[in-house]
Amino acid sequence: xxPVRRRRKRPAPDPHDTGPGRTPELLVLVCSVAxxxxxxxxxxxxxxxxDLLLHDGAAGGWLAASAALLVGxxxxxxxxxxxxxxxxxxxxxxxxxxxxxxxxxxVPDPVSRYSPGDIATxxxxxxxxxxxxxxxxAALAASLITPAGALVALAVVDVWxxxxxxAGLPALALVLxxxxxxxGTSVRAYQRVxxxxxxxxxxxxxxxxTVAAAGTAVRERERVLRPLTELAELGGRMxxxxxxxxxxxxxxVPLLTVAATAVGGLRLGAGALSVxxxxxxxxxxxxxxxxxxxxxxxxALVRGRSARERTTALEHLPALPHGTLTLPPxxxxxxxxxxxxxxxxxxxVLRADxxxxxxxxxxxxxxxxxxGKSVLAAVAGRLLDxxxGxxxxxxxxxxxxxxxxxxxxxxxxxxxxxxxDGTVAEAVAAxxxxxxxxxxxxxxxVAGADAFVRRLPDTYDTRLANAPLSGGEYQRLGLARAFAHxxxxxxxxxxxxxxxxxxxHAVDQALRRSLGAATRLVVAHRPSVAARADLVIWLESGRVxxxxxxxxxxxxxxxRAVFTGEEHGEEPVGPAGGDEPPRQxxxxxxHGKARP
Numbered sequence: 359x360x361p362v363r364r365r366r367k368r369p370a371p372d373p374h375d376t377g378p379g380r381t382p383e384l385l386v387l388v389c390s391v392a393x394x395x396x397x398x399x400x401x402x403x404x405x406x407x408x409d410l411l412l413h414d415g416a417a418g419g420w421l422a423a424s425a426a427l428l429v430g431x432x433x434x435x436x437x438x439x440x441x442x443x444x445x446x447x448x449x450x451x452x453x454x455x456x457x458x459x460x461x462x463x464x465v466p467d468p469v470s471r472y473s474p475g476d477i478a479t480x481x482x483x484x485x486x487x488x489x490x491x492x493x494x495x496a497a498l499a500a501s502l503i504t505p506a507g508a509l510v511a512l513a514v515v516d517v518w519x520x521x522x523x524x525a526g527l528p529a530l531a532l533v534l535x536x537x538x539x540x541x542g543t544s545v546r547a548y549q550r551v552x553x554x555x556x557x558x559x560x561x562x563x564x565x566x567x568t569v570a571a572a573g574t575a576v577r578e579r580e581r582v583l584r585p586l587t588e589l590a591e592l593g594g595r596m597x598x599x600x601x602x603x604x605x606x607x608x609x610x611v612p613l614l615t616v617a618a619t620a621v622g623g624l625r626l627g628a629g630a631l632s633v634x635x636x637x638x639x640x641x642x643x644x645x646x647x648x649x650x651x652x653x654x655x656x657x658a659l660v661r662g663r664s665a666r667e668r669t670t671a672l673e674h675l676p677a678l679p680h681g682t683l684t685l686p687p688x689x690x691x692x693x694x695x696x697x698x699x700x701x702x703x704x705x706x707v708l709r710a711d712x713x714x715x716x717x718x719x720x721x722x723x724x725x726x727x728x729x730g731k732s733v734l735a736a737v738a739g740r741l742l743d744x745x746x747g748x749x750x751x752x753x754x755x756x757x758x759x760x761x762x763x764x765x766x767x768x769x770x771x772x773x774x775x776x777x778x779d780g781t782v783a784e785a786v787a788a789x790x791x792x793x794x795x796x797x798x799x800x801x802x803x804v805a806g807a808d809a810f811v812r813r814l815p816d817t818y819d820t821r822l823a824n825a826p827l828s829g830g831e832y833q834r835l836g837l838a839r840a841f842a843h844x845x846x847x848x849x850x851x852x853x854x855x856x857x858x859x860x861x862x863h864a865v866d867q868a869l870r871r872s873l874g875a876a877t878r879l880v881v882a883h884r885p886s887v888a889a890r891a892d893l894v895i896w897l898e899s900g901r902v903x904x905x906x907x908x909x910x911x912x913x914x915x916x917x918r919a920v921f922t923g924e925e926h927g928e929e930p931v932g933p934a935g936g937d938e939p940p941r942q943x944x945x946x947x948x949h950g951k952a953r954p
Contacts, residue, residue: 479552681760781818806865836853844876848876859884
């Protein structure tokens with residue numbers, strides 16, 4: 359009985375604990391609170407100064423204090439703005455870094471469910487909005503301190519005016535609560551549609567040649583811009599919500615101010631307040647009912663939290679856990695799949711009960727489109743863990759290896775390699791091993807890339823961004839990088855699809871001489887590739903139907919149909935795709951023959 363192993367997720371980090379620590383946010387909070395304290399103190403000092411000036415004209419100390427508070431408020435506001443910008447920049451960078459790290463360390467299959475446009479939106483617009491959340495949170499806290507402090511100061515000056523203002527505050531609180539609730543729903547929908555537009559746009563850019571050739575530019579433009587109608591509706595709704603909140607506050611705040619002024623005037627007439635105290639009362643009433651800044655900051659906070667949820671989703675993608683073992687030295691690279699099952703949405707997409715590839719051989723993985731070839735390649739090289747079963751390399755389970763050991767011994771080459779924007783030499787050298795210039799040149803030669811690289815303006819030091827490379831040349835650079843870092847197992851997932859048959863054959867021959875005893879697993883679409891392989895793993899509808907030599911399997915009509923698309927037979931294809939019969943090859947089945 360083969361144990362079932364579930365994919366594990368890395369512990370979910372607290373979104374409020376990410377980033378460069380609490381220091382930037384605390385600095386913003388301290389400056390904001392200090393500015394709020396100055397704003398609360400200023401009306402009292404100004405009122406006291408006015409009373410002294412009206413009484414005997416001797417208010418030198420109080421006048422200086424009033425001027426100092428005014429200058430201090432300006433300086434603190436400027437410092438707060440500076441620290442807010444730095445805090446936002448630091449947090450945005452940290453959020454982007456964590457989201458990108460989570461995505462790059464995740465299992466490729468869950469990542470592929472996000473479109474490139476969606477990921478780009480999460481790492482740019484959403485990360486920027488989320489990066490502003492800590493500063494907005496600090497500013498909102500300070501904005502709440504201002505009315506609270508103003509209310510306390512108002513009660514000190516005159517308790518009856520404070521009671522009048524306090525009676526109207528619940529209505530303002532209800533407006534803010536409704537605004538936050540409705541805005542959150544609209545913001546999430548708005549960000550979703552933004553990502554949809556970005557995804558459509560990137561798809562169109564990638565297929566620009568197809569669009570131009572088909573003459574479908576107008577239809578494609580309409581497809582990309584179709585969600586703009588929904589985006590405009592959502593954007594209009596957010597502005598309506600914001601405007602409604604400000605309009606309601608714009609009515610309530612003046613009413614509270616007028617009511618406080620009226621009560622203060624009555625108290626002045628009764629002799630309970632001085633002129634300066636009336637001035638302070640009016641100003642404190644305005645600060646207590648300060649609504650506009652709180653609504654704006656609350657909107658930014660809601661938008662930032664929604665954006666943070668989107669970036670956190672990338673951080674929480676399931677990652678491959680690694681063990682503590684290393685492979686025994688000088689192993690042959692024997693690969694074995696035992697009872698492997700891979701499920702997607704409850705459907706089995708790969709079943710490999712007992713597949714053995716002896717060390718040093720080349721195994722071709724063949725099958726129709728959708729048969730599970732890339733899934734088997736990903737499982738064999740541990741880009742993906744099976745839902746059941748285990749994969750062993752030289753008798754050691756891949757999931758028990760450390761990450762450095764795994765990536766040093768198991769290499770990949772893909773149909774569309776990502777080489778970065780450095781030089782040719784840097785692209786080939788990038789990997790788990792430190793490679794010498796001699797090994798870089800040797801790898802380029804084996805991949806059939808050395809000739810065209812020497813023709814580039816700066817040969818090996820030519821930057822890829824300035825190199826006019828074809829698809830096949832780019833693919834050969836990816837092969838060279840895989841060869842330069844090859845360990846005991848090399849998985850090639852359609853890595854020669856852009857090469858012509860003659861070049862592919864030359865690369866294969868050079869690869870056999872260069873890698874020596876290394877084991878190779880090659881996803882094959884051409885019969886010539888299968889013919890040159892030592893054995894073939896034949897997949898059909900996600901299951902390993904048989905393992906054997908190409909010559910032996912070619913006797914079956916269904917196997918020939920994988921390459922011909924027909925259900926009747928053809929003559930076996932030679933090693934290079936010609937008429938020469940394939941050489942006799944070694945069987946890889948445990949029983950020495952192809953299994954039904």
